[in-house]
Amino acid sequence: MTTPPAFTPANAAPWQGRPYHRQWLRAQADSLFDFFQAGAINPKGGFFDLDRAGRPVDPQNGLRQIHATARMVHCFTIGSLLGRPGSDEIVDHGLAYLWGTHRDETHGGYMWSLDDDGPRDDTKQAYGHAFVLLAASGGKILGHPLAYRLLADITEVLETRFWDEGHGAVREEFRRDWSEIGPYRGQNSNMHLTEALMAAFEATGERHYLDKAERIADLIINRHARALDFRVAEHFDENWVLDRDYRGADMFRPAGSTPGHWLEWSRLLLQLWVLGGRTVSWLPEAAESLFAQAVTIGWDHAHGGFYYTLDWESRPALTDKLWWPVNEGIGATAFLNAHRPSAVHEGWYRRLWDFSANHLLDTEHGGWHPELSETLAVAQRLFTGKPDIYHALQACLIPLFPAEGSLTRVIPEAKGAL
Numbered sequence: 001m002t003t004p005p006a007f008t009p010a011n012a013a014p015w016q017g018r019p020y021h022r023q024w025l026r027a028q029a030d031s032l033f034d035f036f037q038a039g040a041i042n043p044k045g046g047f048f049d050l051d052r053a054g055r056p057v058d059p060q061n062g063l064r065q066i067h068a069t070a071r072m073v074h075c076f077t078i079g080s081l082l083g084r085p086g087s088d089e090i091v092d093h094g095l096a097y098l099w100g101t102h103r104d105e106t107h108g109g110y111m112w113s114l115d116d117d118g119p120r121d122d123t124k125q126a127y128g129h130a131f132v133l134l135a136a137s138g139g140k141i142l143g144h145p146l147a148y149r150l151l152a153d154i155t156e157v158l159e160t161r162f163w164d165e166g167h168g169a170v171r172e173e174f175r176r177d178w179s180e181i182g183p184y185r186g187q188n189s190n191m192h193l194t195e196a197l198m199a200a201f202e203a204t205g206e207r208h209y210l211d212k213a214e215r216i217a218d219l220i221i222n223r224h225a226r227a228l229d230f231r232v233a234e235h236f237d238e239n240w241v242l243d244r245d246y247r248g249a250d251m252f253r254p255a256g257s258t259p260g261h262w263l264e265w266s267r268l269l270l271q272l273w274v275l276g277g278r279t280v281s282w283l284p285e286a287a288e289s290l291f292a293q294a295v296t297i298g299w300d301h302a303h304g305g306f307y308y309t310l311d312w313e314s315r316p317a318l319t320d321k322l323w324w325p326v327n328e329g330i331g332a333t334a335f336l337n338a339h340r341p342s343a344v345h346e347g348w349y350r351r352l353w354d355f356s357a358n359h360l361l362d363t364e365h366g367g368w369h370p371e372l373s374e375t376l377a378v379a380q381r382l383f384t385g386k387p388d389i390y391h392a393l394q395a396c397l398i399p400l401f402p403a404e405g406s407l408t409r410v411i412p413e414a415k416g417a418l
Contacts, residue, residue, distance in 0.1 A: 035367045051384070095150065109157050217265075271403075291333075295348055304321075320373065
């Protein structure tokens with residue numbers, strides 16, 4: 001791991017406790033809320049994808065993917081808990097679209113994507129269902145009446161259709177009628193389900209959610225990632241045997257391994273450790289190891305930024321520098337600084353915010369540049385416009401609150417922490 005410069009006594013105090021830094025983070029969060037609140041609501045239901053300037057990409061018949069709908073609900077639930085005016089209307093709008101349109105009244109479950117004419121892709125994806133659970137859990141904390149029905153429904157769907165008790169993880173994807181599409185199993189959907197299961201546990205106090213999260217983490221990290229020297233494998237067959245030769249779409253299923261997910265898991269493992277009463281002893285050690293590997297072999301030490309993917313020899317494969325791995329690295333360092341404080345973790349927290357401020361923040365239009373080239377030029381190979389608010393908003397807000405759970409839990413408990 002690259003060692004940060006030694007801190008002088010005058011510069012040793014963690015950034016997270018400094019009033020100016022906290023004010024700066026609040027301003028960045030407000031800027032993100034402003035950008036997405038202004039242009040994202042589609043009056044026909046759901047939300048628009050936005051271009052670089054915050055205008056709808058396709059105002060006539062815009063595609064609505066379920067994870068984007070659910071993430072908007074989640075983020076503006078956070079806005080509501082913070083007291084941001086306008087948030088409740090967006091939560092209402094998004095929950096209504098999840099329940100009334102994404103939900104398949106004929107076969108049950110939630111369809112992947114829609115437009116004004118109906119389903120565009122009517123498959124049932126574990127990844128999308130994980131975010132529905134996240135949205136419903138936050139809605140329940142708000143006390144939104146629709147969230148209670150949504151939470152009960154999505155919990156049943158995940159339990160009866162997706163959950164594989166024998167392996168302790170979820171199956172990946174089904175056709176609309178619930179015929180299984182293929183043998184593929186993926187860690188990404190299970191990782192996001194782990195996040196959502198913890199949020200559901202926090203919203204309900206029901207231990208079965210946390211038990212599932214712990215089983216997924218044990219499979220993906222304690223068994224598979226540990227065996228790979230804490231590199232997270234992405235792609236498996238139906239028996240959870242690693243498929244090193246898998247070649248999927250670069251957006252959601254790129255080949256090789258994705259360091260951004262190592263960082264995401266680092267934070268989630270520490271959160272899981274806290275919520276589980278700090279009893280599962282391997283979780284903090286694994287969180288530190290995942291982070292160390294990500295910044296050692298996943299970071300471009302010449303230009304900066306995390307490589308999107310590595311091959312199985314730990315060489316850069318897709319050298320694009322995306323915004324979300326940096327966001328997840330910030331969240332990981334915030335949790336590590338709380339539970340495993342060190343000069344290394346603090347140094348990386350500062351380095352990641354330096355990189356973000358100088359390369360990823362779009363100071364002209366607002367929001368974050370989603371993609372940079374290997375040499376840090378703004379690029380559009382994988383993304384156009386501005387992807388959703390989710391990763392960047394959490395990066396801005398997680399450092400402001402105690403590292404004791406999801407934002408939807410710790411914000412109500414903080415009582416004026418901002």
